[in-house]
Amino acid sequence: MENQIEKAYEAKKYEDKIYKKWEDSGVFTPKIDKSKKPFVISMPPPNATGVLHLGHAVMLAIEDILIRKHRMMGESALWVPGTDHASIATQNKVEQLLAQKNLDRHKLGREKFLEEVKKYVANSQNIIRNQIRKMGSSCDWTRERYTLDEGLTNAVQEVFIRMYNDGLIYRGNRIVNWCPRCESTLADDEVEYKELKEKLYWIKYGPFILATSRPETKLGDTAVAVHPKDKRYKKWIGKKIMIPGVLGEFEVTVVADEAVDPKFGTGIIKVTPAHSFADFEIAQRHKLPVKSVIDQKGKMMENCGKYAGMTTTECRKEILKDMEKMGLVEKIEEYNHNLSVCYRCGTPIEPLVSRQWFINVDKPIIKEGNKKKTIKEKAVEVVKEGKIQIVPTKFKKIYSHWMENLHDWCISRQIWFGHRIPVWYCKKCDNQLAAKTKPKTACSKCKNNHWTQDPDTLDTWFSSGLWTFSTLGWPEKTKDFEYFHPTSVMETGYDILFFWVARMIIMTTYTLGEIPFETVYLHGLIRDKSGKKMSKSAGNGIDPLEMIEKYGTDAVRLSLVIGSTPGNDMRIYEEKIAGYRNFINKIWNSARFALMNVSEKDKKIKFTKKHIKSVADKWIIRNCKN
Amino acid sequence: MIKEVDKDFENFRLSDAGTKIYDFIWSKYCDWYLEISKGENKNPAVLLFVLKEFLKLLHPFVPFVSEKIWEFLEKKDMLIAENWPTFDKELIFTKEAKGMELIHELINKIRSLRSEFKVEPSKKINAIIYAGDQKVLLDSNLEVIKRMALLGSLEIKKSGQKIPESKIICIKEIEVYLPLKDMIDTEKELNRVSKEITQKERFIKSLRSKLNNQGFIKNAPKEVIEKEKERLSEEENTLKKLKDFQKSLK
């Protein structure tokens, strides 16, 4: 019988059907009604090739709760779903698949490789879409976007060109975090640290003895540095001296720099500007020459004599042997070292000097009255003045501190999959310009018409930084963009406050002169029963889809929301989810009991105040409606 | 509840909002209203109205189960598209709500007295209530009180004489008398009590002799002695209570 309510609630039996009913009804798609303020959330786009994990699940649960509530309140509630192309992550995955077929991207070539990636993405996008549905997410699928779709590509190019023409984007030689395996730069926050026992070599260095962990970089040394107040070396400062080396003598300058720690080793350090961040900065301050000796594959360069072509590890071994022969090695110690590694593949980072594209965060460009503000200042201001609220508020300070200390943002990546940098170079002279498509006109300098595009792609956060407005059709003057932007709430984990949230604020305030969202809601990280961070390697992860299968989506949602507060980490374990399944059963049973006590005729009663009779009636209604 | 839930939402306290809704369903709707509805007080219109209201409130949190239940109530419209419940000052019955809370307190107190005396759930006991000004209120809920407090008979009077050999519960001006003989199997209870008295007396005796032992008094730390003394007076007190109780049973 259709009207008989079953004894037990079987989530699995109903959930997909109910979701389909909602989606088919069109209720996820709000109407534009200019008489009222909309409620809008841009869904943080999961990686197009990813699978749903608990981090996504908590994000979807919280956002869906907010959207459903505001929809029921009669607001135009829009939740824009989408996926992120996640350049490096996706490219790596496809490369791994190709390797199984004995292929690599260089054999295929750029175009064919990108076709492979496209196929792969299209396939796996369906997986993540269905997983988002499984969570009950009432997002507007008719407005789904992808960070690499046509519209977003147009938006990305538009913003790049504006910034380029404003002189905010520049190309420069900079030391960058380089992964020799991925052959790409990494942003500071894409670098991870691993504590290791490493060797510290005490070597004779001309008249000095100094300690270094990387003897192979001696080939690129152009200076030694001491602390200005270190009396031991006072007489050497400013002198140029010749140092005996494995490839013969070479010249270094002795410089005095505050950055040197007089307590480390002997208080004097060798300076390799091309392969160390600290040394690069010393070199900048003292105008020292920069000599590169390690190439982008992590191999010693042509200028390294007999060591040329060796990997840095091989070179270290060989050079130590040769130095021992020359009597240059004083002693070898072990010490604890924080090695920086690539967050994607775990390969040790090789700091390299290379030509990269940067966004200048310190150039005054945003006009306000007679003044001009830098994009950094503007991004600090909107939070400080409360135009953007951060929940919980403790993150406001952390945000401001981070933003105030922001350096120029390196936006180029040496990978193929992503938004290609829209800069065109004249093949015949040094002219360059920014344009969405290949220029049809001749070079303004040399009158030739041979253009070639920059081979690099943009940091994936450049496109996701435009997410709130690019997804609404900007730069076209769409009705969606006009009505739904700025959005209401940006809900995400606090771990990507800087990665992403901060960048959205920068990109949006610069491009539109308005905020991307009114409130940032940050949820905590998910930990296991004992409070450990969940990870694949620790084997303590919980698969939300498996939990949905077992206990139903509602139970999973509750376990992620009840008992947790914004900004604080939460513990999730199977018994907890099972507990919330009982909670769902209780709700079912109470409704079932109520339904068994009424007739079909009763259900047709149109409730009015007149129906309230007994003291008990009045009491229950008061407790509900107050 | 609605006002508080809305406030929680405004402040992004989703956990608090969810918990409040659940508490309402559980401790108000299920524990009381549905129970009351089992008797002659059943009012399907209100029962359904409140059910629908809380399904709407629950929906953002548990969209699937709430929508599924909704299907049994409404054939045409889906819950997802319903309007969020709003505060309604027309429906705030402060006076009646207080009356209902009084009845809850009364029932709860009788129930806990029953469990204190370990009265089997199947056993009905009797009660006489002197209700004073609340007589009208209690009269209109006589059936509810009788059923939910598991009473065999219930008399409600404005006032009356003290009833001996009864337990008395006082809630404001209301006095509830529960004759002890209803709650207790006298013979069994006398047996139990005298056993307990014997045990207590034996224990007190040994405690006393310990405290009279000079060796103990000399050697034990002060705090230990103090503690033992305290214990003795506690035990003597209990014994006195037990004896009084024994007397009342005879």
Ligand SMILES: [Zn+2]
């Ligand atoms: Zn790597």
Ligand SMILES: [Zn+2]
């Ligand atoms: Zn040219």
